[in-house]
């Protein structure tokens with residue numbers, strides 16, 4: 001796969017023609033709320049057709065703002081969004097027709113039935129009624145038995161299922177899920193992932209926001225990390241996971257070093273904590289034949305006269321990378 005990964009630090013010229021593989025193009029998107037707060041700072045991002053993209057970020061990072069602008073619910077201060085080539089402001093009807101949104105907040109027409117709510121939502125997009133589709137959607141979300149119930153009689157979890165059904169009523173090509181599993185029970189979470197996987201098999205593009213690392217890790221093809229209105233990383237999950245396969249051996253030294261001795265320069269070694277800690281980073285997935293043995297390394301270190309008090313190994317995790325990315329800069 002040849003994914004283009006937008007990266008603020010790369011200043012390659014942008015090609016203006018929409019690429020065949022990207023279904024959403026976000027260009028220079030900025031949002032300043034009336035309060036003066038800058039919720040998004042010139043975000044560039046491309047979503048590939050058919051992928052599951054997880055937008056991962058802490059509360060207040062700008063996830064809902066970004067999704068709301070893409071879906072045409074909030075106006076950007078700067079920048080534009082193309083949905084399958086359609087500008088979502090100039091050509092909003094065509095853009096909106098392709099999108100389904102499961103919002104973070106529960107909103108519902110309390111006295112309407114499940115069936116009517118979901119069917120009506122399809123009608124809003126100018127689609128002809130299609131009972132079989134509504135039936136499939138309700139069944140896939142375990143809402144079939146409740147189709148005649150008024151929304152007001154449903155539990156919070158059931159109402160959330162209705163929100164998903166509403167978003168799927170007009171058979172969107174792109175589905176947004178804003179914090180879909182925040183505060184939902186295990187059963188709904190499982191059903192939700194099942195529905196998402198089936199949609200993806202049918203070629204639907206899925207963008208979900210989350211502040212749960214495990215969710216991004218489990219579901220996504222690519223992960224984008226957002227913090228304080230900026231996308232700070234976009235990577236394929238597989239590549240991220242390979243990077244996470246790296247392990248570190250740390251040695252607490254008796255005496256701090258000013259630099260790594262030349263005799264050890266062929267090892268990937270670095271100093272930390274003012275030279276009092278020597279860090280060796282290696283790929284945990286390498287086989288024992290290709291990997292330098294730790295005992296050889298330790299012998300070589302001792303041969304240079306370096307003494308250490310203690311040593312530890314640790315494996316990096318997505319959690320660590322995430323915490324590192326979003327910590328106060």
Ligand SMILES: Nc1ncnc2c1ncn2[C@@H]1O[C@H](COP(=O)(O)OP(=O)(O)O)[C@@H](O)[C@H]1O
Pocket residue numbers: 033034035037039057058059060061062063064065066
């Ligand atoms: N209507 C608004 N007016 C002013 N500030 C807002 C408004 N909506 C959101 N914000 C602020 O913008 C920031 C990003 O919010 P949001 O996009 O909801 O973040 P997230 O979904 O990642 O938690 C937050 O600091 C939030 O308080």
Ligand SMILES: [Mg+2]
Pocket residue numbers: 063064065104178179
């Ligand atoms: Mg949010």
